[in-house]
Amino acid sequence: MAISSPPPLFAVDRFTLSPASSALPVRVLKVNIPRDLGAPGLLRFDPANRRNPSSWRLRADLTAIEPDLNEDKYDRWRTNGVSPEDFKYGEYDGHHTYYEGNEGNFWESAVKEYEAAEPPTGFQGLISWLFLPAVFSGLAFHVPGEYLYIGAAVFTVVFCMIEMGKPDKPHNFEPEIYNMDREARDKMIKAYNTMDIWDFNEKYGELWDFTVPHDDIIKQLKSLD
Incomplete structure (x- = not known):
């Protein structure tokens, strides 16, 4: 009884005789494929590339860690460390509906709004305040309409000349x-x-x-x- 040794890893050469003719030798080559080559047609990477810091994964930024998103519930009515009892709504949060100075009465607020509009002053302010009373007085005393039109045109020219003479802002x-x-x-x-x-x-x-x-x-x- 003969003991046969296992074949090598890659190839085994064996001479066999053909049944048709025992005089002609035939050489048969057997190849064993290693298991770590993977399936045919698939790309295989060398293990050395996996350990290389400049591998294709690093170059493609596949190892980057996505930052955590803040998914906590947002409280739109939060008071930022101040208790709701002590928080002055409209003043601390700077809300657009809060106007500092509303503590005064109606006439004080009306004066402030009037001064903020930069009304005409001096002679220009005088003729501005007298324009409508002059028109109503002319209508009450039956002044001809031509004179009223001439007076309105003169008022407009003088008012515009004074306004144009003011420094521009x-x-x-x-x-x-x-x-x-x-x-x-x-x-x-x-x-x-x-x-x-x-x-x-x-x-x-x-x-x-x-x-x-x-x-x-x-x-x-x-x-x-």
Whole structure:
């Protein structure tokens, strides 16, 4: 009884005789596929690449850890550490419906609103307050309508001349001028109020073209004293 040894890992050479002809030897090659090669047609990575810090997983950011999302319930009525009993609603949270100064009476609030509107003063304020009483007095005394129209036109011209003579403020200009650099804007408004309108337009008239930037003019305005 012969004892046969196991075949090698990859191949075993064995000579067999064909049944048809015992004179011609035939060589048969057997190949054993290692188990760690994986299934045919699938990509196999070398274990050395898995240990490489610059592997394809790191380069593809597949090892990044997603930060935790804050999924806690949001309390829109929270008082930020102040007890609800001590929290002054409207004042601490800066709510838009709270107006500091509502403690006064109606007339005080009306005066503040009137002064905030910057009403006309001096001679302009005098003719403004006398305009409607003058119109009603003319109608009561049957003044001809032509005189009333002439008086209204004169009032309009004088009022507009006084209003145009007042210094301009930032909110009198376009939003593009109001949103420009503050230093350059203030100096531009100062020049606008002190220079002749024709000289100003000749020197800074390009500022009104808002389709192109004017960095050179802004630098020139900043250099003014």
